[in-house]
Amino acid sequence: MGSQFNTYEPGEDTDIEQIKIEFAAHQEDCCYEGGRDAYAGHLGIKNGLRVRKDKIFEDLDAAVDWIDLHNCKWDAADCVPYKSKVTGYDAASRKIVNQIARLKKELDEFDATIVKELKKAKSKTIGCKRCGSSINRKYLDALHCPICNKMDAFCTSTNKKRFERLKAKIQTLKDKPLVEKKVNGVRYVIGGNCSC
């Protein structure tokens, strides 16, 4: 009984959870095509995935060689990182992508930011124009009125404009064309010796 060395190259996504999902799907494909018995000789029969993160190999060959040398046939499959060209953006596009991310965060935190500002105001209470309730600013934790539930009861028209401007800014940036470019990065390769 021998072993067969196999590798699998997941996509460029370096999120380990994503790689695990992708590999599990690959294992299913292997089993579908090659059977599930313990000597099927493919990666589908490997039990689990060991991810190595402490060393980034110089290239794909070096990563694959290391796996071949260290992976025993009863081990889980090994997943190791190596230096590679990956899809990225040119400098101008990268700036746009970063700007969008920053503005989106601002948008996500918009309500919380306004609530924080409202809490800082000098007067102790704030009134709801719809139901007339007076709310202690200390207990304010959202922009809707806790008494009548009116949405954005404490959001001024200036704030609403601020919100719309933020959304428009993001849209303008999203409409700009992005230029992809190969950049230095890291990819993962999975491999293992599989009993056959």
Ligand SMILES: [Zn+2]
């Ligand atoms: Zn109200």
